[in-house]
Amino acid sequence: MDKMADNDLIRNKGIMSAAQTMWTIDFDSEQSLEIGKVQNQKFTGKCWIYAGLNLLRILANRKNSRTSIILSANYIAYYDKYEKSKYFFEKVIETMKLPSDNRLVEHLFKNPCPDAGQWAMFNNIIKKYGIVPQESMPDTYSALDTNQMNICLSTILRDSGCNIRKLNMKGASLEQINSEVETKMDEIRRILSLCLGEPPTEFQYGKMEKKYSPISYYKSEIGVDLDKYLCLINAPMLKVPMYKKYCIQNLNNMSEGKKIEYINLPIETLKEKVIEQIADGTPVWFGCDAGKMIDKKTGIMDDNTFNVSHILNTSYLFSKGEQLEYHQSEMNHAMLIIGIILKDQKVVGFKVEDSHGNQVGKDGYFYMSIDWFEKYVYQVVIDKRYLSMDEEKILDGESLYLMPWNPMGTLAN
Numbered sequence: 001m002d003k004m005a006d007n008d009l010i011r012n013k014g015i016m017s018a019a020q021t022m023w024t025i026d027f028d029s030e031q032s033l034e035i036g037k038v039q040n041q042k043f044t045g046k047c048w049i050y051a052g053l054n055l056l057r058i059l060a061n062r063k064n065s066r067t068s069i070i071l072s073a074n075y076i077a078y079y080d081k082y083e084k085s086k087y088f089f090e091k092v093i094e095t096m097k098l099p100s101d102n103r104l105v106e107h108l109f110k111n112p113c114p115d116a117g118q119w120a121m122f123n124n125i126i127k128k129y130g131i132v133p134q135e136s137m138p139d140t141y142s143a144l145d146t147n148q149m150n151i152c153l154s155t156i157l158r159d160s161g162c163n164i165r166k167l168n169m170k171g172a173s174l175e176q177i178n179s180e181v182e183t184k185m186d187e188i189r190r191i192l193s194l195c196l197g198e199p200p201t202e203f204q205y206g207k208m209e210k211k212y213s214p215i216s217y218y219k220s221e222i223g224v225d226l227d228k229y230l231c232l233i234n235a236p237m238l239k240v241p242m243y244k245k246y247c248i249q250n251l252n253n254m255s256e257g258k259k260i261e262y263i264n265l266p267i268e269t270l271k272e273k274v275i276e277q278i279a280d281g282t283p284v285w286f287g288c289d290a291g292k293m294i295d296k297k298t299g300i301m302d303d304n305t306f307n308v309s310h311i312l313n314t315s316y317l318f319s320k321g322e323q324l325e326y327h328q329s330e331m332n333h334a335m336l337i338i339g340i341i342l343k344d345q346k347v348v349g350f351k352v353e354d355s356h357g358n359q360v361g362k363d364g365y366f367y368m369s370i371d372w373f374e375k376y377v378y379q380v381v382i383d384k385r386y387l388s389m390d391e392e393k394i395l396d397g398e399s400l401y402l403m404p405w406n407p408m409g410t411l412a413n
Contacts, residue, residue, distance in 0.1 A: 033058050033278070033281065033282075033283050033338040033339060036057060036061065036068035036069070036070065037068065037070070037358075038353060038354070038355070038357060038358050038363065038364030038365070039053070039054065039070070039073070039355050039357070040144075040355065040356055040357035041073070041144075041355045041356060042144040042145060042356075042357075043144060043145040043146065043147065044077075044115050044143070044144060044145070044146045045114060045115030045116045045146070045411075045412075045413030046073055046077055046115050046117075046146075046355075046413075047333050047334045047335065047354075047355050047412050047413060048116065048117040048118060048119065048121070048122060048285075048287075048334040048411070048412040048413075049073045049076045049077060049080070049117065049122060050073055050334075050355035051285050051286075051334040051335055051336045051353075051355065051412075052076075052119070052122040052285060052334075053071045053073055053076070053131075054283070054336045054353055054355070055282075055283045055285055055336055056071060056131070056222055056224055057069050057070065057071055058283055058338070059222075059224050059282070059283075060221060060222045060223070060224070062281075063222075063223065064221065069133065069221075070133065070134040070135075071131055071132070071133060071134060071222075072131070072132045072133060072134045072136060072137040072138070073134075073139075073143075074134075074137050074138065074139050074140065074143040074196055074197065075129075075131065075132045075136075075137040075199055075200075075214070076122070076125050076126070076129075076131070077115070077143065077146075077196065078137075078192055078196045078197075078199050079125050079128070079129045079199065080117060080121060080125050080253055081113055081153065081188075081192055081196075082185075082188065082189060082192060083124070083125065083128075083253045083254050083257075084112075084113045084114075084253045085112070085113055085153070085157060085184075085185065085188045086185060086254075087252060087253055087254060087255055088108065088112040088113065088157055088161065089157075089160070089161070089164070089181045089184070089185070090255055091108050091250060092108065092161040092164050092165070093164060093174075093177060093181075095108065096164055096165045096168040096177075097168065100165070103403075103405070104250060104403070107250075107404055107405055108161075108250070109158055109161060111154070112153075112154055112157040112158060112161070113150065113153045113154060113157055114150070114411060114413070115146055115150065115413055116411030116412055116413035117253065117411055117412060118231075118251075118260050118287075118411060118412065119229070119231055119285060119287075119334075119379075119381050120231070120252070120257070120258045120259065120260045120261070121252065121253040121254075121257075121260075122226075123226045123227070123229075123257075123258050124252070124253055124254045124257030124258055125253070126218060126226060127226065127257075127258075128254070128257070129199075129214055129215070130213065130214030130215035130216070130217060130218040130219075131214055131217060131218045131222060132199075132200055132203060132214050132217060133203075133205055133217075135205075136200050136203040136205065137197060137199055137200060138197075140195065140196055140197055142195035142196060143195075143196050143197075149191070149195045149196075152191060153188065153191065156184065156187060156188065156191075157184075157188075160180065160181070160184040163180060164177055164180060164181070167180065199214075200214070201213060201214070203217075205217065205221075227258075228383055228384050228385070229285075229381050229382065229383055229384070230261070230262075230263070230381070230382060230384055230387075230395065231260075231261065231262045231263075231379055231380070231381055231382075232262065232263050232264075232265050232269070232270055232273065232379070232380050232381075232382055233246075233262040233263070233264050233265070233378055233379045233408060234264070234265065234266065234267040234270050234320070234377065234378060234379075235264050235321070235324060235378060235407065235408050236266075236267075236319070236320050236321035237321040237324055237325050237407070238321065238325070240264055240402070240406075240408065241264070242264050242265060242266060243263075243264065243265065243390075243394060244263070244264055244394065244400055245261060245262070245263050245264075245394050245395060245397060245398070245399045245400065246261065246262050246263075246264060246399060246400050246401070246402050246408065247259050247260065247261045247399035247400070247401050247402070248260040248261075248401075248402050248403075248404055248406070248408065248409045249401045249402065249403055249404065250403070250404050251404040251409050259399075260409075261399055262379065262408065263391060263394050263395060265391070267320075267373075267374045267377075270377070270380050270382075271370070271373060271374070273380070273382045273386045274286075274337060274350070274380055274382070275340060275347055276386055277382055277383060277386060278337060278338070278339065278340050278350070279340065282383065283336045283337060283338045283353075284336065284337040284380055284381060284382070285334060285335075285336055285380070285381040286334065286335060286336070286337055286377055286379060286380045286381070287331040287332075287333070287334050287377070287378055287379035287380075287412050288331060288332075288333055288334075288335070288376050288377045288378060288379075289329045289330060289331065289332055289333070289376045289378070290332060290333035290335075291332065292329065292375075292376050293305045293306060293372060293376070294366070296360045296361060297360075298361075298362070299360070299361030299362035299365060299366045299367055300366070300367055301352065301366050301367065301368040301369065301372045301376075302367075302368075302369040302371060302372050303369070303371045303372050303375055303376075304371070320374075320375060324378075324407040324408075325407065327407075329376065330378075330407055330410045331378040331379055331407075331408070331410050331412065332410060332411075332412060332413060333412050333413065334412035335352050335353060335354050335355070335366075336352065336353045337350045337351070337352055337368075337380075338351055338352065338353050338365075339351030341367065347370065348369065348370055349367055349368055349369045349370055349372075349373075350367075350368045350373065351365060351366070351367065351368075352365060352366040352367070352368050353365055354366060378408070379408075
């Protein structure tokens with residue numbers, strides 16, 4: 001860890017004692033990894049997309065010696081909605097012989113095309129469709145306020161899913177059912193184009209106005225190999241043992257895409273790998289419970305931010321695993337760790353970039369204490385090169401399967 005002290009990305013922030021309720025943070029002296037304007041997901045559940053794009057733009061700007069590049073979240077969201085709709089129909093056909101009150105059937109129909117997502121879903125869309133600058137597919141009204149569009153899409157998907165099940169009961173052939181799906185997918189695409197705009201297949205970009213396709217733009221201007229990253233989780237639950245690899249079954253945006261898989265490791269291991277990756281200059285996409293102990297005005301994420309137990313004269317005895325098992329907590333938001341904060345050469349916290357604009361936190365950034373990280377962070381995306389030999393063996397081994405309603409099957413929004 002000696003190299004961290006010499007890394008100019010890491011600076012002492014003059015943090016006050018962690019025992020105090022409020023903290024004083026001087027982000028102005030921080031030399032961290034952010035480049036460019038903090039983005040704003042507004043009235044959407046696309047944090048996982050913005051966190052992924054923030055990671056890519058930091059790496060791309062450094063690669064190309066630029067001060068700022070903004071990538072189109074709208075483009076990613078368009079194809080995510082399209083692929084999630086296809087995935088929904090595939091699962092409806094797989095389960096059409098099951099009763100409507102079967103738990104998997106109920107789960108599929110509950111929210112057939114959400115904004116929310118996971119790192120693997122981000123990977124899937126970029127590998128298949130590439131990426132474009134924001135100017136090539138800018139935000140529309142529905143891109144920044146997805147509620148009415150989502151209501152429309154969910155209604156169509158549920159209605160069509162119901163019709164598929166009725167066709168099956170009437171003895172319709174698979175060809176007839178697939179014809180129904182094709183018709184509805186054309187309808188879905190038309191609605192997405194009306195709400196979000198038509199995705200470009202070719203565009204010009206840069207001073208020389210070079211022509212790109214979304215795939216060639218990603219390869220040329222971004223060039224990050226997403227497959228070298230994997231998800232590590234900390235889910236200390238009785239039925240989810242540590243040092244195992246897990247796959248979330250029946251949850252994805254593409255059946256042919258990368259599976260949603262994790263290695264379950266102790267929180268100390270996650271923390272060590274995050275520190276190492278940040279010190280080496282690469283941000284960390286992470287999933288957490290953003291509804292706990294966060295002061296959005298001051299930008300504080302700390303378990304002592306609000307002294308609820310003292311004020312109410314009560315206490316909470318949940319362990320981290322019990323919080324998951326009994327629905328007290330869940331992974332519900334994704335952000336980006338972009339800096340390490342030291343006090344007396346000891347890591348006391350992390351600097352975090354959110355995606356709700358510069359009106360929250362400290363100009364859009366947050367301070368996350370180590371205590372908060374240990375208690376409310378459930379998932380981090382880490383380069384495989386930071387795995388130990390034993391962890392590599394776990395990665396190469398067979399996955400244990402969890403159903404999508406398992407606490408680790410939640411999506412970031």
